[in-house]
Amino acid sequence: MILGSIARRYAQALFDLAVEQGRVEQWSDALAAFKQAVESSAELRDVLVNPVYVKEQRRAIAAQLAAALKLDAEPANLLSLLADRNRFAYLTGIVDHFRSLADKKLGRLRARVVSATPLDPAVAQQIADRLAGAARANVIVEHHVDPSLLGGVVAQVGNLVYDGSVRTQLEDLRQTLKQ
Numbered sequence: 001m002i003l004g005s006i007a008r009r010y011a012q013a014l015f016d017l018a019v020e021q022g023r024v025e026q027w028s029d030a031l032a033a034f035k036q037a038v039e040s041s042a043e044l045r046d047v048l049v050n051p052v053y054v055k056e057q058r059r060a061i062a063a064q065l066a067a068a069l070k071l072d073a074e075p076a077n078l079l080s081l082l083a084d085r086n087r088f089a090y091l092t093g094i095v096d097h098f099r100s101l102a103d104k105k106l107g108r109l110r111a112r113v114v115s116a117t118p119l120d121p122a123v124a125q126q127i128a129d130r131l132a133g134a135a136r137a138n139v140i141v142e143h144h145v146d147p148s149l150l151g152g153v154v155a156q157v158g159n160l161v162y163d164g165s166v167r168t169q170l171e172d173l174r175q176t177l178k179q
Contacts, residue, residue, distance in 0.1 A: 004093060006087070006090055006093075007090045007092075007093025007094045007096075007097055008093070008097050010078065010082075010087075010090065010094045011093075011094045011095075011097035011098040011101065012097075012101070014027070014074065014075065014078050014094075014098060015098055015101045015102070015105075017074050018074075018098075018102070019105065021074075023072060024102045024105055024106065025102065025106065026072070027072065027074070027075050027098070027102075028098060028099050028102040030069060030070075030071050030072065030075055031075055031094075031095045031098055031099070032095060032099065033069050034065065034066070034069055034071065034075075034079070034091075034095070035091060035092060035095040037065060037069070038065075038088075038091060039092075044061070044065075047061050048061060048062065048083070048088040048091075049088045049089050051086055055083055055084050055086065058083035058086070058088065059080055059083040059084060061083075062076075062079040062080060062082070062083045062088075063076070063079075063080065065079075066079050078094075082094075103140075106138075107137060107138055108137065108138045108139070108140055109135050109137045109138070109139050109140070109157055109158065110139070110140050110141075110142060110157075111128070111131050111135075111139050111140065111141045111142070111155055111156065111157040112141075112142050112144065112155070112156045113127055113131075113141050113142070113143050113144070113153060113154070113155045113156075114143075114144045114145070114146045114149065114153065114154045114155075114165075115143070115144075115145060115146070115149065115152070115153045115154075116145070116146065116147055116148075116149040116150055116151050116152065116165075116166070117145065117147075118143075118145055119143060119153075124141065124143060127141065127153065127155060128141045131155060131157055134157070135157050135158075139157065148167060149165040149166065149167050150165065150166040150167050150170070151165070151166035152164045152165040152166045152167075152168075152169070153165065154168075
């Protein structure tokens with residue numbers, strides 16, 4: 001509860017600045033890139049989160065990464081602030097909440113589409129178009145692969161789930177045969 005509250009406050013403060021400067025989309029993308037960089041490297045994550053490292057070390061690493069990603073001054077300042085206060089553990093929550101605020105402001109919804117195998121780009125676009133039509137909003141699709149589905153697709157937009165997976169169909173058939 002406290003972790004989420006702290007992350008929301010940082011995200012809201014940065015979001016308010018982004019709206020004021022008209023940079024919501026750019027900062028959302030930049031923060032997502034920073035989050036991806038941190039999550040993809042265990043060593044980097046350790047340096048930023050582990051209290052064994054002094055704040056100057058965390059700040060220097062964050063500054064180098066911000067410069068490499070060409071972040072604007074305000075998101076880079078947020079990273080310095082997180083380094084100073086040893087709060088990089090909140091980064092995922094901050095970025096996720098910022099993205100949620102940005103999506104709401106820009107009239108977008110995020111959809112999670114899971115398939116047994118990677119989708120052909122044309123099929124992925126068809127799914128995105130249908131979800132956008134059903135949701136009556138601009139939908140950004142995040143695709144994931146889960147071989148346990150056996151086939152078909154599961155799409156989730158908000159709380160609504162469309163399950164067309166073979167695994168679910170087989171389970172439904174099994175339940176019907178049991179009755």
